[in-house]
Amino acid sequence: MAFPFTEDHEMIREAARGFLQDWFDGGKGIEKIYQSGQAFDAQAWKSFAAEQGMAGIAIDEDYGGAGLGDLGRVVVMEELGASLCAIPFLTTCGIVADIIKIAGEDSAKAELLPKIASGELTASYSDGHDATKKVVTHSVYSGHTDMIILSRRVADGIDYLAINSDAAGLVITPEKTMDPTRSFAKVDWSEVADSDIQIIGYGSEERHAKIITQSFIALAAECVGGAQKCLDMTLEYAGQRVQFDRPIASFQAVKHRCADMFILIEAVRSATYAAAIAPPEEKIEAALIAKAYASDAFFKVASDAIQLHGGIGFTWEYPLHFFFKRARANRSMFGNSAGDYDRLADYIFGDAA
Amino acid sequence: MSALREEFSQWMSDNFCGEYECLRGRATPGDEDAFPGMRLKWEREMGAAGWIGVGWPKAYGGRGASLDEIVGFNEEYAAHGGPGRAGHIGETLLAPTIIAFGTDAQKAKYLPGIKAGTEFWCQGYSEPNAGSDLSNIKTKARLENGNWIIDGQKIWTSLAMDSDYIFVVARAEEGSVGRHGLVFLLVKLDQPGIDIHPIKQMSGTAEFNEVFFDGAICSEDDIIGDVGDGWKIAMALLGFERGASTLGQQMTFADEFRQIVELAKKNGASQDPLIRQRIAKSYAGLKIMRFTALRTLEAAETGELTKEGYMSKIYWASWHRDLGELAMDVMGASAEILEEGEYNKMQKLFLFSRSDTIYGGTNQIQRNIIAERALGMPKEPRGGGTVIKG
Numbered sequence: 001m002a003f004p005f006t007e008d009h010e011m012i013r014e015a016a017r018g019f020l021q022d023w024f025d026g027g028k029g030i031e032k033i034y035q036s037g038q039a040f041d042a043q044a045w046k047s048f049a050a051e052q053g054m055a056g057i058a059i060d061e062d063y064g065g066a067g068l069g070d071l072g073r074v075v076v077m078e079e080l081g082a083s084l085c086a087i088p089f090l091t092t093c094g095i096v097a098d099i100i101k102i103a104g105e106d107s108a109k110a111e112l113l114p115k116i117a118s119g120e121l122t123a124s125y126s127d128g129h130d131a132t133k134k135v136v137t138h139s140v141y142s143g144h145t146d147m148i149i150l151s152r153r154v155a156d157g158i159d160y161l162a163i164n165s166d167a168a169g170l171v172i173t174p175e176k177t178m179d180p181t182r183s184f185a186k187v188d189w190s191e192v193a194d195s196d197i198q199i200i201g202y203g204s205e206e207r208h209a210k211i212i213t214q215s216f217i218a219l220a221a222e223c224v225g226g227a228q229k230c231l232d233m234t235l236e237y238a239g240q241r242v243q244f245d246r247p248i249a250s251f252q253a254v255k256h257r258c259a260d261m262f263i264l265i266e267a268v269r270s271a272t273y274a275a276a277i278a279p280p281e282e283k284i285e286a287a288l289i290a291k292a293y294a295s296d297a298f299f300k301v302a303s304d305a306i307q308l309h310g311g312i313g314f315t316w317e318y319p320l321h322f323f324f325k326r327a328r329a330n331r332s333m334f335g336n337s338a339g340d341y342d343r344l345a346d347y348i349f350g351d352a353a
Numbered sequence: 354m355s356a357l358r359e360e361f362s363q364w365m366s367d368n369f370c371g372e373y374e375c376l377r378g379r380a381t382p383g384d385e386d387a388f389p390g391m392r393l394k395w396e397r398e399m400g401a402a403g404w405i406g407v408g409w410p411k412a413y414g415g416r417g418a419s420l421d422e423i424v425g426f427n428e429e430y431a432a433h434g435g436p437g438r439a440g441h442i443g444e445t446l447l448a449p450t451i452i453a454f455g456t457d458a459q460k461a462k463y464l465p466g467i468k469a470g471t472e473f474w475c476q477g478y479s480e481p482n483a484g485s486d487l488s489n490i491k492t493k494a495r496l497e498n499g500n501w502i503i504d505g506q507k508i509w510t511s512l513a514m515d516s517d518y519i520f521v522v523a524r525a526e527e528g529s530v531g532r533h534g535l536v537f538l539l540v541k542l543d544q545p546g547i548d549i550h551p552i553k554q555m556s557g558t559a560e561f562n563e564v565f566f567d568g569a570i571c572s573e574d575d576i577i578g579d580v581g582d583g584w585k586i587a588m589a590l591l592g593f594e595r596g597a598s599t600l601g602q603q604m605t606f607a608d609e610f611r612q613i614v615e616l617a618k619k620n621g622a623s624q625d626p627l628i629r630q631r632i633a634k635s636y637a638g639l640k641i642m643r644f645t646a647l648r649t650l651e652a653a654e655t656g657e658l659t660k661e662g663y664m665s666k667i668y669w670a671s672w673h674r675d676l677g678e679l680a681m682d683v684m685g686a687s688a689e690i691l692e693e694g695e696y697n698k699m700q701k702l703f704l705f706s707r708s709d710t711i712y713g714g715t716n717q718i719q720r721n722i723i724a725e726r727a728l729g730m731p732k733e734p735r736g737g738g739t740v741i742k743g
Contacts, residue, residue, distance in 0.1 A: 002659055003651035235728055250731040252717075255724035262723055263668060266661040267641045274644035289637040341633035342626075348614060348636055349623050 004277050005075070008068065012057065013075045019048055020083035027319025030181055033086045034322075039183035040144035045087045050119025055093050060101070063113035070214075070276040074221040081225025081298075084181040084322055088122050088141035090222065095215040096123040096149050099160055099201065102211050108162075108200035112147075123147040126187060127212075129158070134190040140333075143174045143185035149200070150189070151208060158208045160201040163189055167196040179325040213284050216291035216334060220272040223294035223330055224265065226323050230305035231261045233320060237309055257304055264297040285347055292340035295330045302327040357407070357418055358425035364402060365433040373398075380437035381605055383705025384698070385560040389515055392439045393473075400470025405444055413452055413460065414468050420654050424600050431604030439515060443467040443474035447520055449593040454577050454586055463539065466517075477507040477521035477540075477564060478587060484509075485718045488531045488584065492566060494523035494538060499573050501525075501538055503546070503566040509712065513549050513562035516542055521566075522587045525580045535583025539575040546570060556704040557696060599646050599665065606673060607639055609702060613680050616699070622683045631679050638672045663727040667719035670709040677703035 005013075023029045023044055033039060049055035058073040059065025066072060073094065080089055093116060100112050115121035126139040128150040142148050148170075150161045163170060169191030175184040189197070203211075235258060238249035248254050271293045275286035302324040306313035313320050331337070354362075369377075373395055379387040399405050408423045409415025418426065438444070448467050451459055466472030483489040492505025503523055513519065519540050526534030542549065546569030551559035578586045614632060617623040623632075642665070649662040680699040681688040688700065696704065710716045724730040 002657065003648050235730065239730070246734070247731060250733060252721070252733060255728075255730050256717070256720040258728055258730065259667075259720035259723035262660075262727055263664045266645065266664050267638075267668065269661070270641045270644040270648060271637065273648070274640065286640070289640055292633075293637055293641070338630060341630045341637075344633040344636060345629035348632060349618060349629070351623070 004071065004273055008066075009072060009075050012054075012066075012068070012072065013079065015052060016048075016054060016076050016079040017082070019052060020079045020085050023048075023085050024083040024319075027322070030084050030086075030319055030322045034180040038144070039086045039177070039181055040088070040141070041086045044085055045119065045122065048085070049087060049089065049093070053119075055089070055119040056117030058093060059097055059113055059117040063109065064117040065113070070217050071273070073218050074224075074272060074276045077218045077221035078225035078228070081222035081227075081326075082229040084226070084326055086181050086183075088124060088145050090215075090218055091124045091141045092116055092122045092145065094218040095125045095212070096147075098211050098214055099125065099149060099151075103158075103160055103201035103203040103207065105199075105201055108198075112162075112200070121146050123149055123162075125149045125151075127151055128161075129153040135186065135188045137186045138175065138184050139187045141183055141185075142187045143172050143183050148187060148189075150187075153205075154202075157202055157204045159199050160203075162198045162200045163192055163196060167192050169193065169196075177329070179322070179329040181322060181326060182329065210284055212334065213287045216287040216340075217272060217275045219330060219333060220268065220275065220287075220290035220294035223298035223327070224268050224272055226326055227261070227265045227268065227294075227298045227301040230302045230320065230323050231258065231265060234258060234261070234305045234308050237312075241310075254308060257308060261301045261304055264301055268294045268297045285344065288340045288344050291334070292337035292344070295327075295333075296337050299324075299327040299331055355422050355425050357416065357422045358429055361404065361426055362429045362433070364404065365429060365435065368398060368402070369433055369435060376436035377434040378436070378605075378608065380439070382437065382560070382709075383556050383558065383701045385437060385512065386558050387436075392436060393470075393515065395436065396438070396440050396470035396473075398470070400440075400468060405440065405470050406448060406464075406468050408445075409448060409452065409464075409468075413448075413464055420650055424650065427601030428604055431601045431608070434608075439512065440467065440470055440473055442476055442512070442516075443472065443518075446476065446590050446593055447474050450577065450586060450590040453589065453593075456574070458574060459539070459577070463518075472518065473512070473516040474518045474520065475510050475513045475516040475542075475562075475564075477510060477519045479509045480506060481508055485715060488535075490522055490524055490535060492521065492523040494521075494525045494536050496525075496573055500570045501536070501573060501576065503538065503540065503569040503571070505566050507564040507566075508561075509552075510549075510562045510564050511560055511712075513542065513564050514551055514559075518542060519564060520577075520590075522583050525583070532584035534581055535587070536580055537577045537583045537586040538571055539577065540569060540571045544569060554705075555707065556701055558701075558705070599669070600643070600650075602669070603639065603642055603646065606642070606669070606676070609676060609680075609698075610635060610639055612698070613676070613683055616680075617683045620683070620685070620687075622685065628679075628683060631682070635672070635676055635679055638668075638675075642669055642672065660727040663719075663723045666714060667710075667716050667723070670716065670719075673709050674706045677706035 033041060054076055056065030057068050057076050061067040097116055100108055122145040124140060124142040124145040126136045128136050130153060146165055148163045148165060152159045152161055171188040173186040175186060177184050238254050239247050241248045271290040275290040278286040306320050306324055312318050375388055376391055376395060380392055406415040407418045407426055411417045444467055448464060451463055480490055480492060494501045494503045519542055521538045521540050522535055523538060524534055525536040546567050548565040550563040552561045552563060553559050622628045645661055645665060649659060652659040681703050684699060725732055
């Protein structure tokens with residue numbers, strides 16, 4: 001068993017990989033999603049999240065989950081990253097589950113967590129802190145989820161609001177995205193009646209920042225999985241492609257770049273796994289490191305993979321570009337790595353503004 | 354905290370003081386010429402108290418410490434500011450090799466001196482034409498009247514000037530090439546057939562040496578394994594460095610990092626946003642190295658062979674080189690100034706760390722190793738290359 005994982009994790013990994021690589025189908029799965037124009041595969045969600053029980057991986061057993069916490073979620077996210085399967089796991093089972101668990105009212109926990117754990121309920125999250133017009137853009141998966149969670153800044157902290165996607169007056173406008181495998185939308189709830197907006201939790205700004213930062217770990221794990229897939233595809237291709245009477249994998253120019261990809265990926269694994277098992281007092285710092293390092297590394301590895309594939313890597317038909325586009329998208333999810341390193345520097349120098 | 358760690362921590366508090374105070378945080382790579390006499394005395398102090406070879410089996414005078422205990426021991430040593438260990442080549446590389454492959458007579462002859470901190474070893478592998486291509490060894494050994502007679506040259510031999518013995522990989526079979534026909538010999542340095550020349554490095558110091566063998570001798574009993582086993586033993590020795598000591602090394606790195614942070618706070622470099630980014634990235638690297646080592650160690654403990662260990666050398670070497678550059682950029686213009694005419698610690702770090710990415714397998718060789726062993730990519734075709742004449 002590779003530290004820090006247990007038998008349970010390995011079983012989940014195997015099951016997740018089996019399902020998701022079948023879904024990926026050498027890239028055909030993503031192409032189908034692209035063709036559909038909808039970055040959401042409802043059938044995949046039902047099979048993977050509900051029937052296989054993956055949605056409850058990180059949710060406590062009291063609420064019907066598997067209770068495997070951050071590390072369990074890391075396993076699933078790695079496999080999602082390696083397949084780009086278009087399901088709202090990151091938002092539903094990552095950040096929304098964490099918001100409810102950490103900041104939710106008891107009633108919200110009792111009502112929503114079991115539904116998330118069973119795969120019955122999908123949810124998205126948007127930072128609506130300062131949305132003066134009750135409009136947010138670039139809201140991940142809000143176009144496809146059953147429920148939209150919004151954070152709002154109020155006098156003494158943060159309120160978490162829940163709006164059902166079928167609420168009267170809610171206007172959701174899908175946005176076209178460069179990465180066609182994860183949907184974005186504009187959410188306008190200015191015309192939604194107060195009675196349709198449920199306050200499910202509240203907390204301090206500081207705690208909110210912690211919840212958001214904790215979700216970086218899942219995003220970092222997605223980067224690990226995506227980057228590993230890019231390297232695997234590159235190794236396979238370079239081993240087959242013959243030029244100058246030799247597989248190009250035997251040229252040092254190719255080998256050394258693959259070695260650098262490996263180093264980056266293993267470094268990101270370490271950062272991500274360390275964050276997943278970090279004690280609470282070290283969690284934030286570790287999550288910042290994981291996400292900053294991972295989002296940069298995934299982009300570098302994906303771009304190197306295209307380069308090493310040569311012309312074929314530049315074609316639409318070959319699925320590498322989808323990973324490249326996801327890697328790009330992850331660089332601006334929850335802000336960029338420079339911002340993460342800035343925060344880290346504040347901790348190191350002890351001079352946070 | 355394990356009982357062993359606690360005991361050692363107490364012992365360090367009680368004993369690493371007084372006259373040894375000058376050694377605090379010193380004698381790290383790049384600084385190994387610091388207080389040589391005092392360092393050897395400190396090794397004897399450690400040895401007398403039974404703190405050398407804690408990981409060896411009890412049958413050979415060790416404590417049979419577990420991996421966790423050894424990690425704790427190394428971290429405790431670094432946390433107390435203990436100096437670079439003069440005897441680590443004997444203790445952590447040669448001794449496990451003798452224990453695994455040596456004869457009873459060799460164990461009785463060589464282990465006690467290592468354990469007591471009175472006898473020091475250096476490693477005779479590299480030669481002028483056997484660097485990255487290590488198996489291209491030309492140093493010769495032949496048996497004559499019950500002795501091995503050795504002729505040839507080793508180079509880049511760390512700490513030869515402070516050592517008593519050298520283990521030498523030499524070619525014993527006439528006409529053999531590559532990994533075949535080699536022997537692994539244990540040779541006393543203080544003899545007429547051996548000449549040691551220090552190599553003055555760009556850091557101004559001279560940890561590395563050339564060692565010349567001109568009819569040097571050792572007994573025919575001073576061979577580990579048989580004729581032809583030299584390569585196997587030489588590689589097994591490298592494998593004994595399981596990485597527990599790398600956590601100690603990382604404590605030293607962490608200490609250097611903290612000093613750079615303090616300097617940046619003091620001289621205002623901490624207000625430079627680009628410096629802040631680099632400091633934060635360096636810190637991330639430090640954490641990543643630590644967790645990567647834990648992954649490797651934990652896996653090794655359960656007998657699992659994991660791949661991430663292949664990245665550790667190139668990762669720490671590149672990280673440390675970058676730290677040296679960061680240190681200079683934090684210092685700014687004052688990086689140029691020699692206080693009291695000497696390189697200070699940061700300047701030494703900057704200069705010496707240029708060797709990190711070269712010794713023990715260059716970054717380029719590390720990438721080959723990763724590509725071939727971790728990723729299963731094909732080897733370069735060997736030989737038959739064209740030598741370009743300039």
